[in-house]
Amino acid sequence: MTQRSMRDERRPANDGRRVAARNRAALVLAAREIYAEYGLDAPLCAIARRAGVGQGVLYRHFPDRAAVATAVLEENVRQIEQAAAAPDADLVTVLGVLTWHQTQSSAFISVLHTDGASCPSDTPEYAAALSGRVERALRAHLPDGHRLTAAKDDLMIAVAMVSGAVTGRTREQRERRAWAAWRLLEVEVGPVCPFSDEPCGQPPLV
Amino acid sequence: MTQRSMRDERRPANDGRRVAARNRAALVLAAREIYAEYGLDAPLCAIARRAGVGQGVLYRHFPDRAAVATAVLEENVRQIEQAAAAPDADLVTVLGVLTWHQTQSSAFISVLHTDGASCPSDTPEYAAALSGRVERALRAHLPDGHRLTAAKDDLMIAVAMVSGAVTGRTREQRERRAWAAWRLLEVEVGPVCPFSDEPCGQPPLV
């Protein structure tokens, strides 16, 4: 029985690999929570701490502060795209997922609308890319002649408007205001979250 | 060459108490500019520097960070009230002044909509008070049966929505988006700024 065999028994060969992936996921989740709680300016060490890892791990996975925010947003956008790609998807549903994220964290959309001016990302192009992905996901379900097809920018301006309306400390308050905003825009939006309730407010990857 | 001969260049440069009011105004103006440029989290020393005064002067006039933001917002709100109180005022005009401020600085409305969560003020009550003043100024010109009278919160939610839509680095872009937002809400808004153009973007007190 060699040293090696013992090691294998206790720790799978690619332990490091697996742990790394787990850590990255934990960091993104922690960032999501911290951002929702303290905003995008929250100290990075708070994210590492909540993720239960050292600060070095955060830097291993994300080169800078912007990369963390971006990773969270990326995940959100992917969920919206997945909702849009579902066989039975329609505008009401996809907007529901989008709106759910808006009510979860104002950070979400604030990054999306950033033109690079508002600091969190040095990469306005990337923000624009994400914004474009959201726009495509939504537009795929916009019937011709829909209110939001009148002018080229109307769709994303409407999204931004709803983001602006979402204020308030409690989730209920934020949802109520999001709905009210869509109503003022005369756009129908489905139940805010099509997912089951989860502990940390993160919808499963559809 | 005595030390004495350099006396005139000495630091204090105390221009007497007449200047105090001027300094305060300079600070508010500087804060307005800095906020527009860097957001509400900009370092206070940047405001003092732009105002051309020492940091101590800032602290003499404003006990804390919130007081500075509040002074700026207070001024904005007063201008809106004055526009609303003008003899020939109508909703279109008052919304124009409001919107002008929204396009000047996203900070403006972000404080207004703060529920005390977004920190800049420890005094959510005061933010609420200011928000109430804006609401009253607008509502005085809302005809019965106006779109925004349907539900109690609709008016200020609409204001928040426009704030959310106002993104972009250039003033033109921001104005275009603000107008587009009001159009989506089917609310008519007058020329964005009823004032003549000024160097620092501060409208005269009507």
Added chain:
Amino acid sequence: MTQRSMRDERRPANDGRRVAARNRAALVLAAREIYAEYGLDAPLCAIARRAGVGQGVLYRHFPDRAAVATAVLEENVRQIEQAAAAPDADLVTVLGVLTWHQTQSSAFISVLHTDGASCPSDTPEYAAALSGRVERALRAHLPDGHRLTAAKDDLMIAVAMVSGAVTGRTREQRERRAWAAWRLLEVEVGPVCPFSDEPCGQPPLV
């Protein structure tokens, strides 16, 4: 009726002189109170504010921080000397006055015992001079063979010891400890304060 005559009617000719003296006294009194409350490190502006004068006045009367503390101490020492010079004075009485000051403000004796190391005064010689005056005032009433005549320094060491014992937030606590300290030294001390109670704790100049 000239300008001049009006001025004279309202303000006595040497108004400035009188006000200056009044201001100086107010400053010393304010310093005494502030020192008792916040210690010798209290900001000078607090003293000026309590005295009801501008900060400039403080600097007109006292060149620096040490001068203020010194002025307070000087006054204390003078009171002790006056008590010692009274016709019916005895050690018990003089120690009573000294002890009263010790209980009023730990600052009192801390300056006295300073060897120049503890900052408040750049003038250790002056502190020594004041200390000497206290010593002479006391020694004049020390009978031969008194406990505190054994060694040259015993007298002032005993004073310092009582100062060290005087701790506590309330005046009562401080008085109790002062008495206990003298008792441990087997020295009799009279009623702590031979003066009537005054609003600000400052005994009249005997």
Added chain:
Amino acid sequence: MTQRSMRDERRPANDGRRVAARNRAALVLAAREIYAEYGLDAPLCAIARRAGVGQGVLYRHFPDRAAVATAVLEENVRQIEQAAAAPDADLVTVLGVLTWHQTQSSAFISVLHTDGASCPSDTPEYAAALSGRVERALRAHLPDGHRLTAAKDDLMIAVAMVSGAVTGRTREQRERRAWAAWRLLEVEVGPVCPFSDEPCGQPPLV
């Protein structure tokens, strides 16, 4: 000559976590010296500088100014307790150790006697606890009928009295005055320091 060759001189100088304990000890030692030299109000950066670490390290180990002072005092008290617990300990010896600390730094006892009024600690309870530990260490060796058992507080008042007497810039002067004080109290105290002389004045942990 590459940048590379200078790598070793680079700032971080992170010697790994092994050094953390060493740094903490260096900070406590530096604090002890700085306190003795400049008093408890000395700037924290002076302590960090003398310890040869960045200011951040100080804050990592001690949340606030009080924690630093407390750590120093804690160490002193532990030494007194150890002296009291030694098999051949007697009052004379334990008082010797106590007195040695008093002559080392007036800060030592000033914290101990603080009632929470003199600021260094927001935790008067902790100061009281330490004071209690010293008292118990001493009282364990107080024979019945000793001078200092007459009243409940006499023991610690006597300690405070000696602290008050310890003034002077040189160690010799301070020791002489401490002895004189104990003599006036008619309490016998052993050789001031039972330890060998060390560079920084810190006795070994018995």
Added chain:
DNA sequence: AATGAATGAGGATTCATTCAT
């Protein structure tokens, strides 16, 4: 002679980032 505004140095504190282990 009084006032109180302005200055600016200095101390406290926080955090992003690096890196030895």
Added chain:
DNA sequence: GATGAATGAATCCTCATTCAT
């Protein structure tokens, strides 16, 4: 690959001191 200690720059804030009025 993970850890978390160390660094130090940056910001906040306070005050002693000066000086125009």
